[in-house]
Amino acid sequence: MFNIVLVAPEIPQNTGNIGRLCVSTDTRLHLIKPLGFSLEDKYLKRSGMDYWQHLDLHIYEDWSNFITEAKPERMYFLSTKGSKCFWDVHYEDGDFLVFGNEGHGLPVEFYQRYADQLITIPMPGKFHRSFNLANSAAIALFEALRQTGV
Secondary structure, three states, X not given: OOEEEEEOOOOHHHHHHHHHXXXXXXXXEEEEOOOOOOOOOXXXXXXXXXXXXXXXXXXXXXXXXXXXXXXXXXXXXEOOOXXXXXXHOOOOOOOEXXXXXXXXXXXXXXXXXXXXXXXXXXXXXXXXXXXXXXXXHHHHHHHHHHHHOO
């Protein structure tokens, strides 16, 4: 089972869509507070649809709490600031794919602390900032699933 981690997500529709993705792929979703929305948000529920009740969801007060409780062994941090391509990683069952929020990405200190684990999804177009969070989670997760033969 893979793990998707959202650090301080801001847009309920993205989190709802990622929740659906997780249910459909038997992936665990970890949310790190603060959340930019309520878990009762109508947009979260609409995008998560009836999948949300089946979601393996874990919520943490902060990053430290997540590290202590989830005890992740292998983490990859997806960012436009990564230099290693996401498909050059050898994924293993149980890996954690960590994403920052829609407005600011990962916390600034992560870029140094986890520099060796920063990976990126290439965007060859001329005009880009980053992919939508839900799309990025799907792209990265399906590469990990492809590699592990799921």
